Amino acid sequence: MAGETVTSREMLRRLIAFDTTSRNSNLELIHYVRDYLKSHGVESKLVPSEDGAKANLYASIGPNVPGGVVLSGHTDVVPVDGQPWDTDPWVVTEKDGKLYGRGTSDMKAFSAIGLSMVPRFKRANLKVPIHFALSYDEEVGCIGAHSLAERLMGDVPRPRLIVVGEPTMMSAVHAHKGTRRYHTHFRGVEAHSSMTHLGVSANHFACEFVVFLLRLQDELESRAVADSEFMPPYGTITVGTIHGGTAANILARDCVVHWEYRALPGDDDQEVITRAQAYVAETLLPAMKRKHPDAAIEFEIGPGTPPFPPEGNDEAVKLVQSWSGSNVVTSVSYGTEAGIFKNAGGVPTVVCGPGDIAQAHQPNEFILVSQIKACEAFMDRIVEWASSGR
Secondary structure, eight states: OTTOOOOHHHHHHHHHHSOOBTTSOOHHHHHHHHHHHHHTTOOEEEEEOTTSSOEEEEEEESOSOSSOEEEEEEOOBOOOTTOOOSSOTTSOEEETTEEESTTIIIIIHHHHHHHHTHHHHHHSOOSSOEEEEEESOOTTTSHHHHHHHHHHHHHSOOOSEEEEOOOSTTOEEEEEOEEEEEEEEEEOBOOBTTOGGGOBOHHHHHHHHHHHHHHHHHHHHHTOOTTOSSSSSSOEEEEEEEEEOSOTTBOOSEEEEEEEEEEOTTSOTTHHHHHHHHHIIIIIHHHHHHHOTTOEEEEEEEEEEOOBOOTTOHHHHHHHHHHHOOOOEEEESSOOSHHHHHHHHOOOEEEOOSSOGGGTTOTTOEEEHHHHHHHHHHHHHHHHHHHHTO
């Protein structure tokens, strides 16, 4: 593979062939990228997960000076289990101007196009560097990005901007909501349903908790700002799953409520969990314990992504617009790793990449061939910019 040059579509085919569903290791893909870069004389640095089963990768091309650009992408994808795919999700299939496969839009295309450009990056007389940053476990809470951003920002001279290549149809996204997931576990005491005075139903109190969250959601909606860039224009609480009980005639011993909160930039992202914990401690738990002293309620705070505010991103947005040719600037309600990278070093950050977010996580996920071409032109302009030293 010494010095191998591949097209962006061939690189995409290779990356899609690695089943990097978040439950799996991504090391096979990471090692492939490491070896590919090494064949072009580019050394990579790996940042492994605590158990060593996964790794982030970062690498730099060009002079070791400030002012470069970081091309950031996550390597994991969501599962295909139970989805009605018409093609093999791990084989890129072209039909009617579309490339089908898991991760084509979300988001291996951006990384594939950048990697295919490595020979051109190497040939160019770059005045500022181009950095690659590939992470693991974005889809399950942006787990890998924290250590990647910390190492990258501590290792390379301060970049001028970071581009997170999530699918935006090559328009610039300068802000998004934050996300945090929670698991609230209600522990009751089992008893026969005819003897309710002997036990306590975890399900009953879990339902009261869900009603509390719904009322809190109504309060958040009442705070909506008329001119907000976001849709919906307020923080949102959703209850994803509720698991509890074993039979209709047994008081439920366990019930777990899995829920999330998406906060607007500038909101207090601790308000909802603080109020939920206070309601549990002051109202629900005492009521459960009055029925039985062994009752309990536990909170587990899961992974999350910080809000990505627009402040400080204007210069990066202008550069990305000049590379993409799009004047559109938007804010979105889904989360990315952008806030993590921006928080790590304060570097202006923009989300911009090929593909449509509407395809993310869907069966028969695809990316338009025209989006591949648009991103190739975007990378060409990055080379011109990095070579000019402007």
